[in-house]
Amino acid sequence: MRDQLRDGGISETVIDDAVLILSELLSNACRHGRPLGDAFTGDGDVRAAWRFDTSGRLTVEVTDGGGPTRPVPSTPSVTAHGGRGLNIITALAKDWGVRDDARGEVTVWVVVQDTADDTTAAHRREDFAARVSAPSVSRMADLDFTDGYADGYDGYADGYDG
Numbered sequence: 001m002r003d004q005l006r007d008g009g010i011s012e013t014v015i016d017d018a019v020l021i022l023s024e025l026l027s028n029a030c031r032h033g034r035p036l037g038d039a040f041t042g043d044g045d046v047r048a049a050w051r052f053d054t055s056g057r058l059t060v061e062v063t064d065g066g067g068p069t070r071p072v073p074s075t076p077s078v079t080a081h082g083g084r085g086l087n088i089i090t091a092l093a094k095d096w097g098v099r100d101d102a103r104g105e106v107t108v109w110v111v112v113q114d115t116a117d118d119t120t121a122a123h124r125r126e127d128f129a130a131r132v133s134a135p136s137v138s139r140m141a142d143l144d145f146t147d148g149y150a151d152g153y154d155g156y157a158d159g160y161d162g
Contacts (some may be wrong), residue, residue, distance in 0.1 A: 001050055001060075008052050010113070017092045018060055018112045022048060025062035025084040025108055028071060033064030033106060056115030063107040070109050071098050 001022060005015045029046040036045045047063040073086040089096055089110055096110040 001048075005050075005058070007051070010058065010070050010083065014058065014113050018058060019114060020058050021092060021110050022050070023117065024089055025060065025110070027086075028085050028108070029064040032069065032071070033067040036063065036065045036105065052105055056113065057111060058113040059109055059110040059111050061107050063105050066104045066106045071106070124149070 002015055002019055005018060006012075010018075026048060033046065036047060038058065048061070049063075050056045050058070050060045071086060073090055074084075086096075092112070094111040094114045096108065097108045099109060101107075
């Protein structure tokens with residue numbers, strides 16, 4: 001996908017978003033959906049597709065054999081190990097939704113970019129965290145790791161002695 005989008009002249013930030021969205025959709029399909037196929041166990045497949053049309057719309061979709069629940073964003077606790085995928089997709093996408101067909105297949109589609117409607121579509125949405133890098137620890141002159149141990153921590157497995 002990355003190579004095809006890059007060859008199509010899509011900006012790197014949009015490609016990064018599309019790859020992350022595809023990853024989240026595939027993870028959700030594998031975790032919550034049944035495989036595609038006629039039998040209940042299916043043939044083990046899910047289907048991924050993406051297209052960039054002439055109007056400037058980039059759409060990514062993943063199809064599985066359906067599942068016991070509908071794809072909806074959740075509100076996971078801070079310590080939860082999952083449940084953030086559709087919230088990430090919502091933050092990155094222009095739009096997304098779910099399409100069912102008569103065979104029981106479920107497709108989750110995501111519009112990653114729509115330049116026909118938005119002249120700033122090549123840029124990351126302002127309401128989502130941008131990539132940042134932390135300065136190297138060696139460049140932090142005032143940082144002294146020994147300060148954390150000055151108040152009585154003895155450094156042994158029995159813990160804090162102060």
